[in-house]
Amino acid sequence: MVNEMNQLLQPNLESAMSQFYVSQEPEPVFAAHLEERLRQRQRELVSQKRKFRFSFADKRRAMIQKLRAQPILAFFFAILSLAAITGIVYALGRLTGFIPGFGFTSEGEIVYVLAEPVESSAGGNTLHGDQAGRGEDQFWVELTVEGDGLSEWEDFSKAFVQQPDHEPVEFRTSGSSGIIENEVELSYSFPPLVNQPQEVTLLIEDLYGQDFAISLELEPVEEGEVVPVPAEASILQKSESHQGVQLVLDNVAVNSEKTIFQVSLHYDQPHTWVIGPWNVTLSDEKGSLYPLTDITPTTMHSEDTHIYKTIPFDGTEKLVLTLATFPPSDSLSLFTDFSEDSPSFTFDAGENPEIGQLWKLNHALSAGSFDLKVISATLTDEPGLVFEIETGPSVSGARFYSTDPLVTGSTGGIPVHNGNITAGLTFSGMPEQPLEIQLMGVYYQAKGTWQIHWQPPAAPPQDMTAPTRTVAPTMLPLPSATPITGNPLLLEVKQLADKYDAPFQKGPGWVHVVQETTSDPRAGQTYPPAYLKSEQWYEIDREGYVTRIVWLDYNSDGQIIQQSATVGDYSINFTTGDSGLNNGLRYRFSLDIVTQSLSKADQNGTQVLRENSKCEDGRPCLLITMQNNFASAVQNPGEEQAFSGTGQRAWIDLETGQQVKHQSFWLLEDGSESVISTKSTVLVEKVSNPPQKILDILEKVIMVP
Template identity: 40%
Template structure:
């Protein structure tokens, strides 16, 4: 629990640099632009075709009056709802998404399969409407020389034309069994025969299997779609708009055993992104917290689809946008790559490390007015620019054709921040620098209040909801060591925990964590107080928990509830089944720590007797881990080459009083990373009523 990955993954750092230093527009932007232009072209063509069709249809009515009578009868039937399923399919298709096309929707008629040299491709699901075509395939095995799942995928149509690939998602392509979902441009209406061309590549991008998987479709049946609520006008509902961001409840579908919601982020200005994962929570007017299970997510993380419980109808519900760590202050960015403002910079003929240039350049980026005030050559290859903003901007990313890398800097003071460009080498002639991205904070609360639809009777699509998993009892590890002092310490800590594991009751466990802040770090804060309430059953197992983190002022940072194997995080909005085991309370991890130390050849353990903070005798156990190579975090002066974890155990009672994690720096000194201290540990018959109220408001699906 105390072991942290303290470095930015090299692949992520490289990707970020490549993103802002590539001389060509980055592929995702180019793909979205191409897709937008394509859709606009299709919309214009469809509008022209629709106008021609309306004219032809009216001419038909004039020529054949019998059609007028048929039209009147159909209109009467639609008013009564009797012809709804015939005239229109509207709702949610599991694995595909929401559809509201008036034309037919088609789905996979039967799975198809082809094989070659021990590799099998199998179609598992396919759906087509007028907006898109998606197919999910399973790949079992792979050629020994192939390292990628695919390099090119396209749909071949019977007339020889193609439907172009849009996007895809799936498992690790290096695995022996891979599930991949591919999305393509829409098929011509009525298409039922097609072929998926799917290329498997070797490490040199040479096609090792030019696979062509036949796919046959059939019209979707009414019982295969979760319908929109009866009588619903399907109008999207939007939250308040703060700083150009709102959330929208776009679609609802209701079955007998579930309700499906589609929620989207909407931005006022194109190119805006939320730089954090996000979710929503669903609460009732009476405080009931309803489960939300994410079932779909688009590739840009802007649209999410959730399942929740069925409703009686008419319940007042509120959807709230959540993001960690602070749902009221969300990190946004505005991409300016399509129209980036620029300023000139002249380093002079002989720039020197440490040299500073005083600048006075004003850049306009949307509603942001930014001023570049200075540049400093921190070393022979790195320029650090200082910028100011009188609005909510708190960071930027710069770009130059002359630069070899770019990095967003850290805030230096209120409304002042830095940005870096690296060069190989720095030019000695004037060049242009562009502003590619502005980071800012959207402040507010984003809520949608709406009325729940009534669950229809007899509508079960895609089977019933998955039952809660049965939890097995956790099997405690056994010591893999024989050191007498290690065994004595484990026995001592286990004897302290024993009374908390026996009989009905509630364990109340409060700790504080103090963290040394790092440059640019927003979480964790320097101080967190964590309070846990754990319900214990007769066998000593934990049945329900409430975990709340507070900042130094007593404000809630995050709160999580578990009921059996089900959890819900009120702050992040995440929920679901953990798939874990029934376990007992434990305040110590020494047994696992000793076992892990034996398996790590770079680890060492020391034990000494000392005094605790309260003056009583303690054991101090230190676990040392020496890294194979040094690491350095951005903004830190020194690299670190190892870490240590220290545990203070009361010599008389066996209680773990404090743990501390240290970083061993390159110069041999140590730096405290964080310290965790026990403030209170007690067992009670009942918790306060407000704790019970929170737990009882959680609905488990």
């Protein structure tokens, strides 16, 4: 996933991450999130009985929420797998606690899980039933589908669960890992089952073009699979409420190996949620961060609730849970859905409206705690209407809707010069009759600091390991590199890279690196900003291996927007709270990110061009250009031209061997290019010791040895 320097992404990953963060407005994650929430609201508002036909004739696309790790965290962490319950479990009575893959059980709840894994094959694809669970509020399944030729765009699946003598019940929510090495991990959540069945049938329509029906045998979970909830952890703890938003510590479970806790966001206004991801950090009173692993089951709505795993405690610690967002901000971006009881107004454009025509309006709308006033409307050439709205200081946007059949879309708009906001509607043709326009939702900002001061329950004393700020894991050296033969350009680049890296690989000491990245953020892009400065500190031991790292990202104002540290094989992101172990291999300092891309050029069908050029300081440079063409051009909304491929460039100083600049770009249909980002290395120096602030950051790293 990463090269010998764990903190440097391979170029193909860096390109993928750049593509992720330059998406059009609205952001795909938010768009999928919004679609899911509105679909769920529609199910709540409109209850319709549906006759089930296992005929697969009706193939409407079902919404699937993609559950992706934040790509930025690939800089720092290995992905940690959630432990699954395997094999046959044995019957037990009612339990209260945390069950991996299921979540926290309510008091006295009986939970059933899959007795043994099952599988079914169809059309060259194999569906594995990995896990299932039945509780009082839901039934869920976790599946893996494998097969050659799976496509992200061919999953139109619907899932149903059928009990004996009952009609099939359609799924409520679903999750997908995306395709990884011809496999996809899926999950489906259903309403609670009735009559506590021991066996059910799972029916899936049109899963990558195939239909499946598998029988699932269920048995009660056994005691050893449940992490118990201590009596003293039964009282809810809450943060202060800011603008109707509160962080709540819902549940805690403890055994001798770990502490598990659930946190959620509670809202005064129903049908509210945070736009974008959120996390919590767990620190002591001095700011030292404890390790957290997010183990929220895929069947839960992580936009409202997270479940974390951390170390066991002795019960005397004084801890602080703090709400965190990425990129960091002093406010939360939220959306409240008012579709259930939406205020409205009537707009009449009159006869023969003209493009650019402005109507002065005076419509007051009240929804929840928000008071809005629509003061004007303008006709655009789509055709569409853009409404200007006066609002309070916290409102950042609004969304309108109309049931008129000519309406094709709704836009959130942007703030205008006087602090007002806009909201728009688009049409296939301008309606001739008056429109009833409804306020469907409001975007707003909630400012504050959400913290819970918490004294955790004590873990059972046996086998409990005290945390430490010094990590000494057993790490193995990387395997020896394979000698390069038969590729003169690859050999040349590798020799130049080795020449530059060699002096910095001699220890003991520290290497200080400063890099600057510029980009042109698209609408809706939140990270990286247009300018990003990354400062890295690497500690090198006597054998030349990297032992500790501090990584700081700054914006153009000099503010730290991301901070992480690595000690041994353990990394923690102080901004998001995420943490984890890496690959367990020792590695040497290197700024070489070109060699690996070149070594895989033939395998990836990459075109490579070598040129003699000049560096920005006038010194002779080797310019390497690599590009990949798409099978067919991709036209993104809002772009003037379609993309026909991607590429990257690297400038290498021929005298020193330093890779001084890297650039990624889109290839356009007319043969031109659109630069995605440019990263320049502005400082590399070797020092005996880092500033005290860097050592202070490392002192805040806490983990179990």
